[in-house]
Amino acid sequence: MRSRVVITGLGVVSPIGIGVSEFWKTALTGRSGVTAIQSLDAFPMADYRSKVAGQIHNFSPEQYLPASQGSRVDRYAQFALVSTREALADADLIMAKESPHRVGVIVGAGMGGMVMGEREITQLFKNQKPHRVHPNFIPAITLNSASGIVAMAHGAKGPNLTISTACSSSAHALGQALHCIRSGQADVVIVVGADASITPLVFAGFCSLRALSSEFNDAPERASRPFDRRRDGFVMGEGAGTLIVESLAHAKKRKARIYAELAGYAATSEAYHMVIPKEDGEEICITMMLGLKSADITPDQVDYINAHATSTTIGDAVEVKAIRRLFKNRADKIAVNATKSLVGHTLGAAGAIGAVASTLAIHTGQIHPTANYDDPDPACRLGGIRRAVQERKVRNALLNAFGFGSNNATVVLRRFVE
Secondary structure, three states, X not given: OOOOEEEEEEEEEEOOXXXXXXXXXXXXXXXXXXXXXXXXXXXXXXXXXXXXXXXXXXXXXXXXXXXXXXOOOOHHHHHHHHHHHHHHHHHOOOHHHOOXXXXXXXXXXXXXXXXXXXXXXHHHHHHOOHHHOOOOHHHXXXXXXXXXXXXXXXXXXXXXXXXXXXXXXHHHHHHHHHHHHHOOOOOEXXXXXEEOOOOHHHHHHHHHOOOEOOOXXXXXXXXXXXXXXXXXXXXXXXXXXXXXXXXXXXXHHOOOOOOEEEEEEEEEEOOOOOOXXXXXXXXXXXXXXXXXXXXXXXXXXXXXXXXXXXXXXXXXXXXXXXXXXXXXXXXXXXXXXXXXXHHOEOHHHHHHHHHHHHHHHHHHOEEOOOOOOOOEOHHHOOOOEOOOOEEOOOOEEEEEEEXXXXXXXXXXXXXXXX
């Protein structure tokens, strides 16, 4: 019999709140955290097609972190450190009491240290002084910088991995944590998703790709609108989410509070296109089906889906097609929401932040609203998408996350029952 794996701690840094309590309180109001971008460093916004993002304002690493941690790492790693600190405290996991080689860290990150990366390359070409490049430049911009600094901050000496699969990165990190614990490599895994890439170059790149919303620059809080007829692209966001994942035996031994069970996971590649999904929804359907199979759950047992739902014209419609394809006449009975409607698309952090929202939905019986679902697109209409909080006992939930490079992930969460 496979060992059971549970979630015992949560932490979050997001555009709608730093800390789980503030994040969840705001999420339940359905209020968007998307705001206008005033400028991107020295770049005025006039020449950018999109001018809005899910930004974290007034974030000061000194307020949350020791100077030795916060000042030497990129913004995305700062977010990872802050959300992890909260999650460890929430789980009441005292590292001094743990065997350090039995605690792992797995981070999902899509872009890595882009804030420092862009700043340093700009200064290099502007000043022509290669000897003035920041001495921490290389270790700070590598994609595994956050996993390294999180492990060092807490003395976690078990498996240390970084998953980078664009927008599905931290969903895959959760899945790999499940495998890591079930295979006996660790008792506890600190799972983090983090990204902070609202930078001049990255933002310009997404604008050039014509992937970002540009129709609501004067009303930023309305820009991220998954499943709505007027959606016109995703809204970039930034942030981090951390989940403490451990074997049930370990959690029970230390008498931990259990939020939910991490029950299953599937990873597939559509092998189709770098940016858009296969339009019939077949591959996403297969991913969800495989996720359910891995958890020994049938489609008729699913109560809730935290959708990938980025607010793109094609992506949202394809995900709904896949849901209808798998769940058939039950599709309209399943609660569905889009966390990205509140925080924007946080890239590699999206899966982890969505998993925090999904875990809280299971734990509290409340499913947060989907913001800006004002005029449902007929191609995206599902009976379970609502603009208000849904009170529902969730037994089994799916978290969907799909990334550039044609890859898909589905994570299955379950209400914990002895």
